[in-house]
Amino acid sequence: MAKTLATLCVVACVLLACVEQTVPTQAQANKPLPLLHIQPEIYQLGDIKEGETAVATFLVRNNHSQPIELVDIQASCGCTVVKPESFVIMPNDFTQLQVTVDTIAKQSNIRKTISVKDSLGNEASALLIFNVVENPHLSLNRKIKGIFDGKCASCHFKPLVGVQEPSKLYEVGCAMCHGTHAEGGYAPKLRGYASLPALESMISHGIGKPQMPGFAKKNGGPLTPKQITALSKWLVSLPESVGK
Ligand code: HEC
Ligand code: HEC
Known part of the structure; x- marks a missing residue:
């Protein structure tokens, strides 16, 4: 209990310190403090990707x-x-006021007014400002059609076209899902494969999931057979674990 109180005090003191750092201008200093006051009066959150929650x-x-x-x-x-x-x-x-805004289906400049009234009849308000930017991954929450389609292609298809160096190819086309060092992440690790043909086949034909379609040109992907063979050889050559 004592510990909790101590922690609360630390949090409160830190917050107070932050608030007190805002040096009032001469005009503000002479103005009496409003009896009820929200700080900051204007909160700028910057850019928020559509679908993410704005928190202040x-x-x-x-x-x-x-x-x-x-x-x-x-x-x-x-x-x-x-x-x-x-x-x-x-x-x-003071007390903290946590504000969360759902940004689904919102675009560009958003201004939200937050207002409070107290039991003595005083009112105060503040403004939360942020900018909602486009989020190409929002459709993941719905249904993925495929990573090579429409607006996905600019990042998941085009950057792979014509790249011959396998490590570079991996970096621009696979790392975002399989991890920077093929150690796995959103998708499984791509280390420790013994069979080159099996790997070539999975890359070429995909595995029947919209997140991992066939990467071969003949299957609607960006890669030539030469690129797929070079990439597969490079992956097979990687040691089973990172850093060995
Ligand atoms: C502006 C470039 C860009 C566009 C456009 C884009 N992606 Fe991505 N994608 C990335 C990057 C970078 C990552 C790595 C994770 C991250 O940074 O969010 C990624 C990761 C992913 C992942 C792995 C899951 C995850 O969130 O980490 C999937 C699945 C995916 N993208 C599908 C799609 C689909 C489907 C579309 C089209 C609707 C799309 N992407 C459009 C750049 C893009
Ligand atoms: C948008 C994300 C994404 C990108 C980009 C991506 N993959 Fe995948 N990949 C996946 C997912 C997800 C799976 C596993 C799906 C499952 O098993 O349900 C997978 C599975 C695989 C598998 C099969 C793993 C196994 O043993 O079952 C291989 C091999 C593979 N990917 C190679 C690649 C290579 C090489 C690239 C780059 C040319 C690549 N992937 C790019 C998402 C991605």
């Missing part, structure tokens, strides 16, 4: 001389969830 933590400060309760917390749309750490705030204290 604000602080709600109670500058009254008595405890307050947050009675109304609102966000500018239903896709925005605002969660206070605590509804009651002691005098000269």
Whole structure:
């Protein structure tokens, strides 16, 4: 319990330190503090890939001389969830306000207003700003048609065309799924293969999954037989484990 309190205090102190670092300008310094205040007033999150969740933590400060309760917390749309750490705030204290925004089907510049009201009738608001950028992998959550189709081809097909050096071919065409050193990742490791023909066949024909289609030209892929043989030989030559 003591430990938890100590941790809480450390967190609180760090947060306070952050907040106090914002040096007020002369004009602001002379202005009385609002009794209820959200900090920062404007939060810039930068770029968020469509489909990812935008997350920001604000602080709600109670500058009254008595405890307050947050009675109304609102966000500018239903896709925005605002969660206070605590509804009651002691005098000269603060609580954290966690804001999460679902970015599915949103594009470009997003501005969300977050507003709170306290039990003494004061109101405060803040703005969360971010930019939703296109995410080609969003369709993975739905159904993958194939990695060589449409807008996938610019990264999963074109960069492989004509590349002869096998390690380079691996780097631009396979590493994103099978790991930088063929050690596995999203897809299985490609080390320790004994049979060259079996490997050539799997690369050429694919394995019947849209994530791993046939890479041979005759099967709709980007690679010539020469490229496939060179890549397979190189993979077979790799030691079973990385770093040996
Ligand atoms: C802008 C380049 C680019 C485009 C376009 C692209 N990908 Fe990728 N893909 C990558 C990179 C880079 C990775 C490695 C993981 C990462 O960085 O997200 C990857 C990884 C993957 C993975 C492995 C799973 C994962 O998330 O790590 C799959 C499956 C995949 N892509 C399928 C697709 C499909 C299907 C499309 C088209 C709808 C597509 N990609 C479009 C660059 C791209
Ligand atoms: C977009 C991701 C992706 C890319 C790019 C990709 N693969 Fe795959 N690959 C997979 C997945 C996923 C599997 C396994 C699917 C399963 O077993 O369900 C797989 C399986 C394989 C297998 C069979 C593994 C086994 O023993 O069952 C081989 C061999 C293979 N890939 C080689 C390659 C090579 C070589 C490249 C580059 C030319 C490549 N893959 C590019 C996703 C990818």
